[in-house]
Amino acid sequence: MNRRRVVxxxxxxxxxxxxxxxxxxxxxxxxxxxxxxxTAFDSRGFRTKYAAQVNDLRAPHWIPAALRRRAxxxxxxxxxxxxxxxxTASFPALPDDAGIVIGxxxxxxxxxxxxxxxxFLDQARTRRSNIxxxxxxxxxxxxxxxxxxxxxxxxxxxxxxxxANALGIAADWIRTGVTPVVLCGGSDSxxxxxxxxxxxxxxxxxxxxxxxxxxxxxxxxxxGSAMFVFxxxxxxAARGAKPLAEFLGYGISADAHHxxxxxxxxxxxxxxxxxxxxxxxxxIEEIDYINAHGTxxxxxxxxxxxxxxxxxxxxxxxxxxxSTKSMIGHCLxxxxxxxxxxxxxxIRESFVPPTIGLEEADPECDLDYVTEGARSxxxxxxxxxxxxxxxxxxxxxLRAID
Amino acid sequence: xxxxxxxxxxxTGIGILSPIGIGAPHFWSALTQGISGIRPVAGAxxxxxxxxxxxxxxxxxxxxxxxxxxxxxxxxxxxAAARLAVDDAGVGAESLASDRCGIVVGTVYxxxxxxxxxxxxxxxxxxxLASPMLFPNLVLNAPASYAAMELGCVGPxxxxxxxxxxxxxxxxxxxxxxxxxxxxxxxxxxxxxxxxVSLEGYRGFxxxxxxxxxxxxxxxxxxxxxGVVLGEGAAVLVLESATHARARRATALATIRSVLQFGVPAxxxxxxxxxxxxxxxxxxxxxxxxxKVGAVFGSANSSRWLDTxxxxxxxxxxxxxxASVALTSIKGAIGEFSAAGALTGAAAALAVRHGxIPPLCNLEEADPAATLSLxxxxxxxxxxxxxxLGVARGGGCVAxxxxxxx
Numbered sequence: 001m002n003r004r005r006v007v008x009x010x011x012x013x014x015x016x017x018x019x020x021x022x023x024x025x026x027x028x029x030x031x032x033x034x035x036x037x038x039t040a041f042d043s044r045g046f047r048t049k050y051a052a053q054v055n056d057l058r059a060p061h062w063i064p065a066a067l068r069r070r071a072x073x074x075x076x077x078x079x080x081x082x083x084x085x086x087x088t089a090s091f092p093a094l095p096d097d098a099g100i101v102i103g104x105x106x107x108x109x110x111x112x113x114x115x116x117x118x119x120f121l122d123q124a125r126t127r128r129s130n131i132x133x134x135x136x137x138x139x140x141x142x143x144x145x146x147x148x149x150x151x152x153x154x155x156x157x158x159x160x161x162x163x164a165n166a167l168g169i170a171a172d173w174i175r176t177g178v179t180p181v182v183l184c185g186g187s188d189s190x191x192x193x194x195x196x197x198x199x200x201x202x203x204x205x206x207x208x209x210x211x212x213x214x215x216x217x218x219x220x221x222x223x224g225s226a227m228f229v230f231x232x233x234x235x236x237a238a239r240g241a242k243p244l245a246e247f248l249g250y251g252i253s254a255d256a257h258h259x260x261x262x263x264x265x266x267x268x269x270x271x272x273x274x275x276x277x278x279x280x281x282x283x284i285e286e287i288d289y290i291n292a293h294g295t296x297x298x299x300x301x302x303x304x305x306x307x308x309x310x311x312x313x314x315x316x317x318x319x320x321x322x323s324t325k326s327m328i329g330h331c332l333x334x335x336x337x338x339x340x341x342x343x344x345x346x347i348r349e350s351f352v353p354p355t356i357g358l359e360e361a362d363p364e365c366d367l368d369y370v371t372e373g374a375r376s377x378x379x380x381x382x383x384x385x386x387x388x389x390x391x392x393x394x395x396x397x398l399r400a401i402d
Numbered sequence: 403x404x405x406x407x408x409x410x411x412x413x414t415g416i417g418i419l420s421p422i423g424i425g426a427p428h429f430w431s432a433l434t435q436g437i438s439g440i441r442p443v444a445g446a447x448x449x450x451x452x453x454x455x456x457x458x459x460x461x462x463x464x465x466x467x468x469x470x471x472x473x474x475x476x477x478x479x480x481x482a483a484a485r486l487a488v489d490d491a492g493v494g495a496e497s498l499a500s501d502r503c504g505i506v507v508g509t510v511y512x513x514x515x516x517x518x519x520x521x522x523x524x525x526x527x528x529x530x531l532a533s534p535m536l537f538p539n540l541v542l543n544a545p546a547s548y549a550a551m552e553l554g555c556v557g558p559x560x561x562x563x564x565x566x567x568x569x570x571x572x573x574x575x576x577x578x579x580x581x582x583x584x585x586x587x588x589x590x591x592x593x594x595x596x597x598x599v600s601l602e603g604y605r606g607f608x609x610x611x612x613x614x615x616x617x618x619x620x621x622x623x624x625x626x627x628x629g630v631v632l633g634e635g636a637a638v639l640v641l642e643s644a645t646h647a648r649a650r651r652a653t654a655l656a657t658i659r660s661v662l663q664f665g666v667p668a669x670x671x672x673x674x675x676x677x678x679x680x681x682x683x684x685x686x687x688x689x690x691x692x693x694k695v696g697a698v699f700g701s702a703n704s705s706r707w708l709d710t711x712x713x714x715x716x717x718x719x720x721x722x723x724x725a726s727v728a729l730t731s732i733k734g735a736i737g738e739f740s741a742a743g744a745l746t747g748a749a750a751a752l753a754v755r756h757g758x759i760p761p762l763c764n765l766e767e768a769d770p771a772a773t774l775s776l777x778x779x780x781x782x783x784x785x786x787x788x789x790x791l792g793v794a795r796g797g798g799c800v801a802x803x804x805x806x807x808x
Contacts, residue, residue: 045530117525131599132671134514135511135565138671140564142670145796148667150683152665154571156560157561165560192524192529193517197537199529254558390550
């Protein structure tokens, strides 16, 4: 059977670096940090006051008023990114059978929390709209309603690898002929539940996060969305669309080890990477840039480095590896999608985004983390890693259009 | 990637924790006798005063590792169902530990019940006292991750959500993992419990039975149905490529012949209304699959709108032949929840295996809009495929075609 190729014909984003791909690119290029003081909710009582927040977030004007009221913070992020993705893909409207798949972890929890806060503080007036949009699958249903999509729809929730898995599932739908066009990506908003949870696990760095640094003390949470139009290459060619990049393949594995901690030997991460290379038909010598999971937790950065050594051998030291979480924070369910976009931009704009905040090298993290700022480089193939809570590992591979 | 589109996918084992019994044999026996798991909720004064609550079981009997101590109620149910399924299928530890063995779980609310508890502590005692023990179990993928730990599965691991069709979506995604060659064997199913968030959601929409008057009960396709009765439970099916099942000499219970995921117009938070689109999509798919359907396992949950939608669209699918197609829904027995489709899938597989279509529960006065033959008591399965149809609020639909293995 002739394998269908999957190309990316549209991309959009909103994150702490700004609203839109242009702002994101400018931020990555200049090594600007999107991390600042958290204002979405009260940060008192937490280890840190820092977050990579999207400021002045509002529901977009182009959706009906009734839905604007009900849209959760996470829905709004996805709506902004979707609009841009459809515009770049030159789709005034998606085809009838277009699919939608999104990675998300907390959905409308930010609003749900308000509902519960009122309820637990015995305030009689709770708002129904706060609770309705809580389920993670709401964002996809909302998009399907607004865009009148009649194809398959799904939300994938595998913690921090959700966004990467959403892209993989979209590609599978296209490759197996389920549908030729899929809107896919990830969206997650900041909320008190995750903030307090990572805080309680002592996984938040009191200072802005410092991936791969010896002094790193945890992650900085962020929020945002990146959405893409994935398309069967022939379908895209037939309508004259100009693809941004090709989605080559992905690999997925489970640690089967611990609910919060990664496997110390990095075997799960290694397996996902090997499977991604195999699925993509790409050799280790072809990878030009690795967008690391790089959360800046003590364990992750060492284990990820170890897994890269295991897979790439002597070549590991020669490939630039960076964590864009140093600029946009850890956006959980959206992280994999946002980092895929960073990879696409690296390919298209011929540069490698930096890891910022890394000043003191950790002897156990001994790769080229691009600390001097964005670097000009010809980038053809990109590996992007996403490892999640519960031991969910997903790696994706993107490639330049020849 | 080596696509394997011609791969036959079979079910070789089933594990169920339900309101009508633990384990596939008890579940099937109750289902075919028309026993409903909808019972009074102890101490309830406002709707819901009835619900299909999971019957008691001893987690320790089914979960053997120290992980049990850390697991929340929802994860325990899913892991226990996975263990039952694996035992039923006779899958050995070696196969499970292979990177060719995956897990796909469908859920929407997961452990949200505990998240309310977690948040109460946060709100009343302050953020610093949020529980580090409780938090990791709140992620939606906790049940799937605990299952991987318990069974040692290092292959693909996914948690998928699509409202009330999350169970069906898990089955669909599991088939995808096998078809795309990412796994040879996948434990697929779903889990959900009755929790505050889902309850408040339905209550806020006045979608629960009796909220708009009448007595509280669950009676799919009955004229006097008046809303949803909530349920809970877990089901896991062992799906394998037929080649893999044959190689290990496993008995195939049923085959999933084809899957169709699609959407119909609907308001994001409400059931779809008849548009004819579902019928058109289903008809085209059945034609493509050259399938003759003998029975339908619908998703009717006693909601006025969902049942009406389903009766109308199915009527359009089968037209003149509708009367020769049997129609049932198991939600009168197990209630409605996001993973109900996993239990319905299990029921469809068991129906293929045993040659019996289980009856609707609590059906007193059949909706005259039904043109298909509503199943009033357990009936022998006629030739032809079983169509499982899942419909979610917001308009997401998943359909599966179940057949006798070749």
